[in-house]
Amino acid sequence: MSPRILFSASEAKWHEYEGHLRHSLSAAGITAELSPDLGPPEEVDYVVYAPDSDVQDFTPFTRLKAVLSLWAGVEDVVGNTTLRVPLTRMVDSGLTEGMVEYATGHVLRHHLNIDHALAHQSGNWVRHVPPLARHRHVTVLGLGVLGAACARALAGLGFIVAGWSRTPRDVEGVTCLSGPEGLEQALARAEILVLLLPLTPGTDSLLNAAHLDQLPPGAVVINPGRGPLIDDEALLAALDRGDLGHATLDVFRTEPLPPEHPFWAHPKVTVTPHIASETRAETASEVIVENIRRCEAGLPLLHLVDRDLGY
Template sequence: MTSVLYRSDAARGRAWAEYFAHHAPDVDFHVWPDHGDLADVAYLVAWQAPPELLAALPNLKVLFSSGAGVDHVDFAAIPPHIPVVRMVEPGIINGMVEYVTMAVLALHRDLFDYQARQARGAWEPIEVRAASARCVGVMGMGVLGQAVLARLAPFGFRLRGWNRSERASEGVEVFAGPEGLAPFLAGADILVCLLPLTDATRGILGAEVFAALPRGAAIINVGRGGHLDQAALLAALESGQLSRAVLDVTDPEPLPADHPFWRHPRILLTPHVASMTQPETAAPVMLENLRRHQRGEPLLGLIDRDRGY
């Protein structure tokens, strides 16, 4: 019997176990710390996979990340022959689209400014700009980036995307590679970071990128905390180069209690909740991938170790 070990959020793990019990009775599904015989585990589903756990799984065939990112994975601890697969499922996509749309519209319609004026008891209208007068730029045009752009399109925003390599998208002005970054930034009134965290993208949201944006631009970081140069953000907000920042991710998580982000009037913090794996949609995706592996078919969401995503 095929054995699967789930080592992530226990409550969600129980929902996964129920799904597998009903739809895949031939799979022996365990939720950590109930792991059964580790020598039987062929598939590991985990957010973090400690090296000592990996070393205890001599017959592991595939490591499935329980989330869309894999920057938490220590590839050096995983034998090269073991595929690593990231989770791309409807629940993650829908959650990210909802969050980014919420943040973009709140910035576009000056919701945060009105919140501050309400606190002062000030009835002060702000001139409404048409969505067509505002440009939203998305860094990272993978599955999540494409879904965000598609959802924003009906509002009438001018849309542009930046990606490591050229990737066409209907109704989106696309820029690619290092040479395309500055032109992309020059027209982005609201910048959304959906990049994977790699050595090349760590700290990318820094002084150089902020300076290339139109004065008064806003940023939304739903990638990883490691993308952001925190000191550069504070300086850009202080100078007025940036007007606001919506941050769902930080480094570290959570931030220390005395960190200036907590009480900054132009920063909105949320605790890494933009998008979460949903058991009812994630378990079927993982099971389909397991079956594909058993049939010798290509895995969906397979990570390229050289690129890191």
């Protein structure tokens, strides 16, 4: 029997993904029914899923084999008690490449003090010579697929890179730290801090007032990970005191970021509108179809979410 695949995301996403999914299914030799409306849920084998979709109760999907998320973050669905089948998250090569480009671009921007050059085009010959990358300490919090890729890229540029994760990791060229003591060490050396942790109850507001105080004076924070990783009020207070040099933020607790939010007008904050990395339909479709192929063949799923860890 051909697998039946429900595409449970927005209409715009359906138009974006349909052609790529059908192409990937054909390339994999899979004959399947694919639609945003397959009729009775008890006849659905797979759900290609965005956590903001209309499907919030999985109980009627009695034949369901797996839920395949289009998002890298699964914090909005991992705790759903009606979801009792395997859940996978999106690990997409295009998403990884985009995140590496964003992180390295903004680390270099702050390392080279490009903002100062752009703000002082007045004819005054004021020289600010940056240190070499091999003299600059960068810390990446989170050493999953995205964090490890960014850490390796920054190390490849010559930066002194440390990475922290809740469980021990090993990334070539990176000083890998873990646990509470490791976090203190990672923060204390972070002239530039990049946040790429998943959002879990244990990481919500991880960068709070106490942890901000552990950063070196004038440190820069770059957050392309998850908005709630940061205590917004504590961050603004540290910027206002001069303890932090700058914050470049791509993700926020409320998105779009409200026009009245103080981040917009703060002279030491750069806001980018959640563009650090985007799932590309072409490459993401290949990931989705590969997991369907594996499941149909009785093979382990890729990027399976650990419900206890939350990612």
